[in-house]
Amino acid sequence: MAKKIVDPKKPGAIVKMPPKTAPVAPTLSESPTPTRLAPKSSPAKSERPAATPPPARAEGPAATPAPARNEKPATSPVAAMAEKTAATHTAAMTGEPAARPKRAMSEEPATKPASVKVEETATKPDPVQAEEPATKPDPVQAEEPAPKPVPVKSEETSATPPPLTIDTSELLATAPALDLTGMPESAPAPPVEVPPEVQPPAPEREEEEPESVHILEPYPEQPDTSQAPSPSVYHGPSLYIVQITPEMAPVAKVGGLGDVVFGLTRELAIRGNHVEIILPKYDNLRYDHIFELHVAFQDLWVPWYEGAIHCTVYFGFVHDRKCFFIEPHSPDNFFNRGAIYGFNDDLLRYAFFSRAAMEFLFKAGKHPDIIHCHDWQTALVPVFLYEIYQHLGMTHPRVCLTIHNFKHQGVTGQELLRATGLGRPEHFFDYSRLRDNHNPHALNLLKGGIVYANFTTTVSPRYAFETRDGGQGFGLEPTLHTHHLKYGGVVNGIDYDVWNPEVDRYLPVRFGLDTLDGKYDNKRALRHRFMLADNAKPIVAFIGRLDPQKGLELVRHAIFYCLEHGAQFVLLGSSPDARINADFWGLKQMLNDSPDCHLEIGYDEELSHLIYAGADLLLVPSQFEPCGLTQLIALRYGTIPVVRAVGGLADTVFDKDYSHRPLHERNGYVFENYDHPGLESALGRAIACYYHHPDHFRELMKNAMRSDYSWNVPGIDYLNIYNYIRDK
Numbered sequence: 037m038a039k040k041i042v043d044p045k046k047p048g049a050i051v052k053m054p055p056k057t058a059p060v061a062p063t064l065s066e067s068p069t070p071t072r073l074a075p076k077s078s079p080a081k082s083e084r085p086a087a088t089p090p091p092a093r094a095e096g097p098a099a100t101p102a103p104a105r106n107e108k109p110a111t112s113p114v115a116a117m118a119e120k121t122a123a124t125h126t127a128a129m130t131g132e133p134a135a136r137p138k139r140a141m142s143e144e145p146a147t148k149p150a151s152v153k154v155e156e157t158a159t160k161p162d163p164v165q166a167e168e169p170a171t172k173p174d175p176v177q178a179e180e181p182a183p184k185p186v187p188v189k190s191e192e193t194s195a196t197p198p199p200l201t202i203d204t205s206e207l208l209a210t211a212p213a214l215d216l217t218g219m220p221e222s223a224p225a226p227p228v229e230v231p232p233e234v235q236p237p238a239p240e241r242e243e244e245e246p247e248s249v250h251i252l253e254p255y256p257e258q259p260d261t262s263q264a265p266s267p268s269v270y271h272g273p274s275l276y277i278v279q280i281t282p283e284m285a286p287v288a289k290v291g292g293l294g295d296v297v298f299g300l301t302r303e304l305a306i307r308g309n310h311v312e313i314i315l316p317k318y319d320n321l322r323y324d325h326i327f328e329l330h331v332a333f334q335d336l337w338v339p340w341y342e343g344a345i346h347c348t349v350y351f352g353f354v355h356d357r358k359c360f361f362i363e364p365h366s367p368d369n370f371f372n373r374g375a376i377y378g379f380n381d382d383l384l385r386y387a388f389f390s391r392a393a394m395e396f397l398f399k400a401g402k403h404p405d406i407i408h409c410h411d412w413q414t415a416l417v418p419v420f421l422y423e424i425y426q427h428l429g430m431t432h433p434r435v436c437l438t439i440h441n442f443k444h445q446g447v448t449g450q451e452l453l454r455a456t457g458l459g460r461p462e463h464f465f466d467y468s469r470l471r472d473n474h475n476p477h478a479l480n481l482l483k484g485g486i487v488y489a490n491f492t493t494t495v496s497p498r499y500a501f502e503t504r505d506g507g508q509g510f511g512l513e514p515t516l517h518t519h520h521l522k523y524g525g526v527v528n529g530i531d532y533d534v535w536n537p538e539v540d541r542y543l544p545v546r547f548g549l550d551t552l553d554g555k556y557d558n559k560r561a562l563r564h565r566f567m568l569a570d571n572a573k574p575i576v577a578f579i580g581r582l583d584p585q586k587g588l589e590l591v592r593h594a595i596f597y598c599l600e601h602g603a604q605f606v607l608l609g610s611s612p613d614a615r616i617n618a619d620f621w622g623l624k625q626m627l628n629d630s631p632d633c634h635l636e637i638g639y640d641e642e643l644s645h646l647i648y649a650g651a652d653l654l655l656v657p658s659q660f661e662p663c664g665l666t667q668l669i670a671l672r673y674g675t676i677p678v679v680r681a682v683g684g685l686a687d688t689v690f691d692k693d694y695s696h697r698p699l700h701e702r703n704g705y706v707f708e709n710y711d712h713p714g715l716e717s718a719l720g721r722a723i724a725c726y727y728h729h730p731d732h733f734r735e736l737m738k739n740a741m742r743s744d745y746s747w748n749v750p751g752i753d754y755l756n757i758y759n760y761i762r763d764k
């Protein structure tokens with residue numbers, strides 16, 4: 037008899053578990069012996085169910101399937117960079133026809149050749165003039181002459197808020213020189229020219245409710261776009277770039293920031309630039325990834341309060357990247373705590389690191405063209421440069437700040453000014469400088485970074501828009517408006533040396549576009565590892581921090597939805613918050629006997645590779661998502677993302693049924709509303725497609741794998757930004 041599982045968080049939500057003895061497909065019936073100590077009560081081998089797949093819903097879920105609205109934005113004068121990132125990343129598709137599996141896999145039902153006929157909405161650019169709301173202008177505004185306002189793009193056919201994008205070549209051509217050499221010491225910055233009033237985003241276009249979750253149109257022959265030239269080019273000189281960062285994978289990684297620094301620095305280096313990275317010398321660095329570590333600078337004295345802290349600077353290679361590690365010797369023990377974040381004095385720790393990094397550059401006589409810093413942790417770098425080091429002769433470098441998440445801003449009190457030697461509270465507690473927009477008694481480091489940096493980026497054009505105009509700026513909206521001319525979004529890439537199923541050393545079987553069936557060996561290995569039933573069901577995965585930002589309530593709902601609708605679910609995640617962890621441990625225990633579900637609470641890089649490779653679908657139902665890397669990795673592994681249309685997810689995943697993109701660029705399932713019907717609208721369609729249109733599903737996998745989300749295009753975008761600010 038089918039077992040019923042009640043989600044205790046949802047009293048009404050009783051879901052019916054599929055029979056414990058899960059169906060077994062003939063070709064996969066030789067499931068390896070489970071290794072887990074507490075085996076599932078049913079090893080899922082005994083019965084062969086009816087040949088028809090488990091209950092995929094033929095009808096649409098209760099709610100209106102949310103239309104995808106991530107279609108290519110209209111072209112606008114300051115748009116090309118993000119346009120490239122959003123559009124060309126997915127542009128290089130070859131028109132390869134669906135290949136048949138070499139053998140009959142239970143996951144891959146036989147496919148039928150697809151026919152043509154696509155309905156493409158005719159689209160027309162609908163540029164929206166850049167807008168500036170009537171917010172109090174921030175008087176510092178980095179002495180920026182007011183160049184041509186940055187137009188904001190609107191979406192082609194709908195009024196979905198356009199992503200804020202940047203085109204440095206346009207800026208270069210049109211903007212007057214940006215002189216930041218004399219950041220305001222005493223002289224006030226010229227007033228900011230206030231661009232025209234904001235046009236509120238037009239109401240969202242109502243999409244017709246589709247009748248069912250069935251695929252609307254079969255796939256057509258795909259055009260061969262492999263010869264399409266990349267629109268991204270960089271014609272500037274080689275640059276000397278220093279990254280000052282709290283994280284870099286794999287030696288010090290907490291989240292996506294670490295991956296970004298690792299991937300971007302390599303891309304910049306292979307394009308002929310000299311790149312150095314400065315990190316704290318944490319005691320928990322992955323020293324096994326650091327080569328030739330040696331002392332590079334013996335006695336670095338970093339001003340701190342009324343005295344100075346003695347530091348040693350080490351140099352080492354991390355997979356060919358040139359890294360400096362700063363080790364302070366003080367009773368504060370800033371970086372010897374066994375963890376990267378999570379301490380009461382985190383603000384002081386990273387303020388110290390930022391000051392130490394600048395002091396090191398200064399004392400070592402380094403004059404990079406560009407200093408690139410990241411998030412609130414190093415947002416004081418441009419403040420130090422323009423308030424202290426410039427006056428000591430460090431006039432050459434320009435600073436790019438990248439904000440990976442606006443939720444964390446580094447809000448602190450006056451003490452910081454005393455500690456870092458910045459002093460002058462009356463100067464910094466100015467609204468136009470570091471004073472927090474909400475708390476007049478607090479300093480906001482991220483705000484300071486935006487005010488003082490020569491350019492600020494965030495990690496997707498959509499998130500750039502959302503933070504400035506979509507209420508996602510966590511209070512920094514007025515600051516972003518004031519500095520909008522030096523703000524934009526660049527979609528992250530992923531490192532295809534690390535995330536590549538063709539060479540991935542963590543996979544039992546490697547695979548690629550031409551050897552797609554290898555994916556199913558990984559699927560089997562994943563099931564073996566988690567002791568899941570070897571059956572005909574798709575595997576839906578979630579990988580990520582268990583943070584409310586990631587849509588945990590929807591993740592929880594998705595688990596039960598999948599179990600009820602003929603899918604398996606695996607989760608890999610952890611949280612620093614004990615209550616959240618405990619919650620998921622409870623869920624894990626509750627579902628422990630299910631042959632179709634496994635929750636792995638913890639952080640495991642190697643395991644994540646197997647999940648990306650073995651799963652069929654990857655769920656990313658975030659409340660907000662600056663860029664998101666998991667969906668980009670999933671795409672590379674032919675795992676179809678099911679995402680909420682926010683931030684970078686909206687810029688990189690294009691709905692199979694509702695996107696206005698050409699069919700060969702569609703690569704996943706997208707929903708709008710952060711609620712159960714929204715989630716079900718996309719997940720239901722994905723599961724239905726897996727069962728009822730396997731040929732379409734396979735095409736979707738190929739589209740996903742052909743998408744180019746390497747660092748190639750974003751690397752050029754960053755170089756264009758660097759080059760733009762270099763001589764200003």
Ligand code: ADP
Nearest residue numbers: 291292580581609638639640641644664665666
């Ligand atoms: P965020 O930066 O908000 O954490 P991203 O999607 O940008 O989210 O990046 C997350 C990165 O961390 C991805 O590379 C993902 O694979 C990895 N990751 C997250 N959680 C885990 C985990 N529990 N085990 C292994 N890798 C994880």
